[in-house]
Amino acid sequence: TKDWRYIIYDSGNEELYNNNSDPKEWNNLLYNKTHPKRNEMVEILKEMTYPMVPNGLKVLNKN
Numbered sequence: 001t002k003d004w005r006y007i008i009y010d011s012g013n014e015e016l017y018n019n020n021s022d023p024k025e026w027n028n029l030l031y032n033k034t035h036p037k038r039n040e041m042v043e044i045l046k047e048m049t050y051p052m053v054p055n056g057l058k059v060l061n062k063n
Contacts, residue, residue, distance in 0.1 A: 004037065006030075006045050016041055 005025065007015040016030040016038060029035045030042075 004041055006041055008045075 003019055005015075005017045005019055007017075014030050015025070015028045017025045017027070018029065018037070029038055032038060
């Protein structure tokens with residue numbers, strides 16, 4: 001969203017930032033389990049994404 005940035009890297013690392021209060025992305029909120037928005041954003045992302053396949057392009061290009 002314009003207010004939040006949720007990042008998932010190929011390595012599996014994840015980051016969650018509040019664009020309004022932390023525009024330079026210094027404070028990763030993902031590991032702050034008490035942050036009120038954290039659980040909501042995690043659930044929204046789960047609903048919106050498909051599971052990632054490691055080396056997905058290699059698997060798809062085997063034909």
